[in-house]
Amino acid sequence: MAASMLLSEEQQLLRESARGFCREQAPISLHRKLRDSRDPDGFDRDLWRRMVDLGWSGMAVPEEFGGYGFGHLGLGLVLQETGRTLVDSPLIATVLLGANAILELGSDRQKAEILPRVVAGELLLAFALDEGALHDPARIEATAFATENGYALNGAKTFVLDGHVADRIIVVARVNDGSNGAGALGLFLIDAAAPGLEITRTIMVDGRNSANLHLSNVQVSADRRLGESATSPADLDRMLDIARVGLAAEMLGSIEEVFERTLDYLRQREQFGVPIGAFQALQHRAAEMYSEIELSKSLLRAALAALDDPVSDHRRIAKLASAAKAKLSEVFFLVSNEGIQMHGGIGMTDEFDIGFFLKRARVAQQFLGDAGFHRDRYAALHSF
Amino acid sequence: MSGEFKQFRLETRDWLERNCPASMRAPMPPEEVVWGGRDAEFVNPDSKLWLERMAARGWTCPTWPAEFGGGGLNPAQAGILAEELARIDARPPLTSFGISMLGPVLLEYGTLEQKLEHLPKIVRGEIRWCQGYSEPGSGSDLASLNTRADLQDGYYLINGSKVWTSYADKADWIFCLVRTDFEAPKHQGISFVLFDMASEGVSTRPIKLISGSSPFCETFFDNVKAPAANIVGRLNDGWTIAKRLLQHERTMISGFGLAGGQAEGGGASETTLESIAMRYRGDKGRLSNPVLRDRIAQFKIDSEAFALTSRRSAEESTGGGPNHISSMLKYYGCELNKRRCELLLEAAGNRALGWEGEGFDEEELSLAREWLRSKANSIEGGTAEIQLNVIARRVLDLPDLTGILREKR
Known part of the structure; x- marks a missing residue:
C-alpha cells in the first residue's frame, strides 16, 4: 500500500517548531542585513550554531553517524520553513549536498570520520x-x-x-x-x-x-x-535526486510565503473604493495559483516519502525528483511573478521584501536543473 | 496492518476471484457501462451477473450502511476493496448518479423513510436517477431558477423546464431543484424534490452535441404531481442540499482528470499519449518532435501531481465527505482532461480528425469525439470560472465584490 500523504504528529511538531524559529530568529530582515552589509561569510555563524543546536544539521543523517534519523522528510520540512524566510545558511551546501554525498557515496570510514563533524557544526562543505x-x-x-x-x-x-x-x-x-x-x-x-x-x-x-x-x-x-572507487553516473544521479527534492522543499516554502503575502495584500489594498482582491481578474489568478501550489505540495510530499521508503527503487525516485523539481520551478516562476505584479508599484521597491523571492526564485529554478532539464529527463525516464 | 484488515483482504480477494466473471476483468467499452434502471440493458450478460453479485453484498456502495443495502464497510475496508478490485482490473459493476450524487445527500439529509425507499434501489441498480438543476435562464447563476412547485392537496404541482439534464430520456426518477417561495431572496426559496419521471406531464428531448452524441436533454414539466413527502430536507432550504450535492458531483467530475494519470503505473501501454505520438511518427525510444515531447512530459507531471492531490484530499477528509478542495479538483481535473484530449489530437495528427466511415479505425474515430466531448468538462457541474470564484471566496477568503457594492448602495 502506498505511503500516507499525511504528516505524523511528530512531523507536524517539527514543522511548527521550525516555523517558529525562522520567524523569530531568522526573519527576512536578517537576509536583508547580510546583503546590505556585504557580509564576507554570506551567512550568520551565530544563527548557524543555533540551527545546529536544534539538530538541523543532522536531520537526515542516521544515528550511527551522529545524526538524528528524521529522514529526508524531516530535513524537507525544515527546508520548507527556511524557504519561507529565505534563510541564508549552510543547510543546502553542507547538509543537503555535502553530507548527503558522503552518506550516499562515501565509504564507511569516510562517513564515520566526516559526518559527526558536520552534524556537530564543526565542518562546512561545498x-x-x-x-x-x-x-x-x-x-x-x-x-x-x-x-x-x-x-x-x-x-x-x-x-x-x-x-x-x-x-x-x-x-x-x-x-x-x-x-x-x-x-x-x-x-x-x-x-x-x-x-x-x-x-x-x-x-x-x-x-x-x-x-x-x-x-x-x-x-x-x-x-x-x-x-x-569509481562513482557511476547512476550513483551520482541518486545523490543529486535527494538534493533536488530537498531544494524543491525549500522552494515550496518560499512559494507559500509569497502567495500568503500576496493574498494579504489583495485583501488590504484598496482601489476604486474596494479591496483589489474583490476583483475577479485577480481572484481567478489567485485561485489558479492556489491550485498549482496544492499540486506542488502533493508531488513534493510523495517525493520526500519515496526517498525515505526503503523499498522504492531509484527509477521511481528519479521520476518523482524530476517531476517535483520541474513542477516547483514552474510554480515558483508563476507565483514570484504574480507576487510582484499583484503588489503593483510597491513590489518593485527594494524596501519591500517581495522582490527577494523573485530573485531567489530564478536562482533556485536554475539550481540542480531547471524545469526544461527535468521535463526532458522525466520523458527519458518514461522512455519517450 | 492489523490482523483484522489482513483477514478482510484475504477474504475479499478470495471472493472476488470466485465471483468476478472473466469478461468483467477486461477494459470496458463505453456501450457496456452499466447504468441500471427499470429498462437496464446488459450488452454483455456477464455484466448482469457481476452487478447482482456485487449488489447482494452491498459492494456497489461499499461504505453505505447495511440497513440501506450498502456494504457497511469502514473507510479502511473500502480502500482494501478498491485495491483488490483494481488488482484484478475489475470493472465497476454499476455507474449511476444515484451512487455518486443523490445517495450521499440522502444519507446526510434524508428522512428514514426516504432512505429506506430509495437507497436500496440505488444499490441494486433498480432505479436510474437524473439531475434537474440547470434551466434555460439559469446556468452559472443556478439559484435564479424558475421551475415552480405549488402545494395543492398534499402534492406539489411542478411546472417549468430544465436543460442539460444528463440522460433524462433514460432515467426513472429525478432529483430536482424547484422554487417553492417566490417572495424570498433567490437562495432561500428553493426546495429539493424527488419524483418519478414516468409521472404524467414529464417530457424530455435529447440535445445533439458537437460530438454527435446526445447525453443531455431538455426536460419539461407540465403540472407534474409530486407527493409533499418527497421534499428532501426542509422546505425552502434546498440550496443547502443543492450545494452539498454539487460538491459530490464535482468530486465525481474531477475524476476525468485521472484519465491521464498513467504515469504511476508507467507501463509500456499502447494507449499512453506518448506511445500514440511515437506510433504515428514511426519513432522508436524517443519522441522526435521535441516541442510535443516537452508538453507531454509537462502534462504527465501535472497528471501525476493531480492524482496524488486527489489521494491526499481523500486522506485529509476521511469521513467528512468532500470539502472545498473539491472545487479545485473539479477545475484542475477538467482542464487536465481537455489538455489530454488536445495533446491526443496533436499526437495522432490528421488521423485523429476523422468523423466516420471506413478510413479510420475505432480508436482514431473516438479521439475526435472524445476531444469534442471534453469541452463540456469545464462547463458542466459548474464552469471553470465558477470553480475559481468558489476557490477565491471560500478557500482564499478574498472579498465579495457584489456584497461590498450592495452595502455601499
Whole structure:
C-alpha cells in the first residue's frame, strides 16, 4: 500500500517548531542585513550554531553517524520553513549536498570520520559539480590524474554554493588512472586551503553564496576519493535526486510565503473604493495559483516519502525528483511573478521584501536543473 | 496492518476471484457501462451477473450502511476493496448518479423513510436517477431558477423546464431543484424534490452535441404531481442540499482528470499519449518532435501531481465527505482532461480528425469525439470560472465584490 500523504504528529511538531524559529530568529530582515552589509561569510555563524543546536544539521543523517534519523522528510520540512524566510545558511551546501554525498557515496570510514563533524557544526562543505552556465551532470571535464599516492585535479567549476566559506569541497571529476581510460567519475574531498585551488566568490542576484573554482594540479590522497572507487553516473544521479527534492522543499516554502503575502495584500489594498482582491481578474489568478501550489505540495510530499521508503527503487525516485523539481520551478516562476505584479508599484521597491523571492526564485529554478532539464529527463525516464 | 484488515483482504480477494466473471476483468467499452434502471440493458450478460453479485453484498456502495443495502464497510475496508478490485482490473459493476450524487445527500439529509425507499434501489441498480438543476435562464447563476412547485392537496404541482439534464430520456426518477417561495431572496426559496419521471406531464428531448452524441436533454414539466413527502430536507432550504450535492458531483467530475494519470503505473501501454505520438511518427525510444515531447512530459507531471492531490484530499477528509478542495479538483481535473484530449489530437495528427466511415479505425474515430466531448468538462457541474470564484471566496477568503457594492448602495 502506498505511503500516507499525511504528516505524523511528530512531523507536524517539527514543522511548527521550525516555523517558529525562522520567524523569530531568522526573519527576512536578517537576509536583508547580510546583503546590505556585504557580509564576507554570506551567512550568520551565530544563527548557524543555533540551527545546529536544534539538530538541523543532522536531520537526515542516521544515528550511527551522529545524526538524528528524521529522514529526508524531516530535513524537507525544515527546508520548507527556511524557504519561507529565505534563510541564508549552510543547510543546502553542507547538509543537503555535502553530507548527503558522503552518506550516499562515501565509504564507511569516510562517513564515520566526516559526518559527526558536520552534524556537530564543526565542518562546512561545498559541492562542486557544474562547469558551465547550466546544470549538466553529464558534462564533466575536470580531470583527476592518478599519481603515486592519490590524484592531481585540474579544471574549473562554476556556481559552487558556499564555495568561498566551505572548509572542504567535494569536487566531481573524470578519473584517468591509466587503466580504464578517461571516463569513470570520481568525487574528491579537497581542503579549501589546498595549494593550486583558486576560489573566486561570485555575487548572485539572490544574495546567496556562490563561487567559481579553478583547480590546477590540486593534490588529493587516494583515501579522499568518496567510496575510494569509481562513482557511476547512476550513483551520482541518486545523490543529486535527494538534493533536488530537498531544494524543491525549500522552494515550496518560499512559494507559500509569497502567495500568503500576496493574498494579504489583495485583501488590504484598496482601489476604486474596494479591496483589489474583490476583483475577479485577480481572484481567478489567485485561485489558479492556489491550485498549482496544492499540486506542488502533493508531488513534493510523495517525493520526500519515496526517498525515505526503503523499498522504492531509484527509477521511481528519479521520476518523482524530476517531476517535483520541474513542477516547483514552474510554480515558483508563476507565483514570484504574480507576487510582484499583484503588489503593483510597491513590489518593485527594494524596501519591500517581495522582490527577494523573485530573485531567489530564478536562482533556485536554475539550481540542480531547471524545469526544461527535468521535463526532458522525466520523458527519458518514461522512455519517450 | 492489523490482523483484522489482513483477514478482510484475504477474504475479499478470495471472493472476488470466485465471483468476478472473466469478461468483467477486461477494459470496458463505453456501450457496456452499466447504468441500471427499470429498462437496464446488459450488452454483455456477464455484466448482469457481476452487478447482482456485487449488489447482494452491498459492494456497489461499499461504505453505505447495511440497513440501506450498502456494504457497511469502514473507510479502511473500502480502500482494501478498491485495491483488490483494481488488482484484478475489475470493472465497476454499476455507474449511476444515484451512487455518486443523490445517495450521499440522502444519507446526510434524508428522512428514514426516504432512505429506506430509495437507497436500496440505488444499490441494486433498480432505479436510474437524473439531475434537474440547470434551466434555460439559469446556468452559472443556478439559484435564479424558475421551475415552480405549488402545494395543492398534499402534492406539489411542478411546472417549468430544465436543460442539460444528463440522460433524462433514460432515467426513472429525478432529483430536482424547484422554487417553492417566490417572495424570498433567490437562495432561500428553493426546495429539493424527488419524483418519478414516468409521472404524467414529464417530457424530455435529447440535445445533439458537437460530438454527435446526445447525453443531455431538455426536460419539461407540465403540472407534474409530486407527493409533499418527497421534499428532501426542509422546505425552502434546498440550496443547502443543492450545494452539498454539487460538491459530490464535482468530486465525481474531477475524476476525468485521472484519465491521464498513467504515469504511476508507467507501463509500456499502447494507449499512453506518448506511445500514440511515437506510433504515428514511426519513432522508436524517443519522441522526435521535441516541442510535443516537452508538453507531454509537462502534462504527465501535472497528471501525476493531480492524482496524488486527489489521494491526499481523500486522506485529509476521511469521513467528512468532500470539502472545498473539491472545487479545485473539479477545475484542475477538467482542464487536465481537455489538455489530454488536445495533446491526443496533436499526437495522432490528421488521423485523429476523422468523423466516420471506413478510413479510420475505432480508436482514431473516438479521439475526435472524445476531444469534442471534453469541452463540456469545464462547463458542466459548474464552469471553470465558477470553480475559481468558489476557490477565491471560500478557500482564499478574498472579498465579495457584489456584497461590498450592495452595502455601499
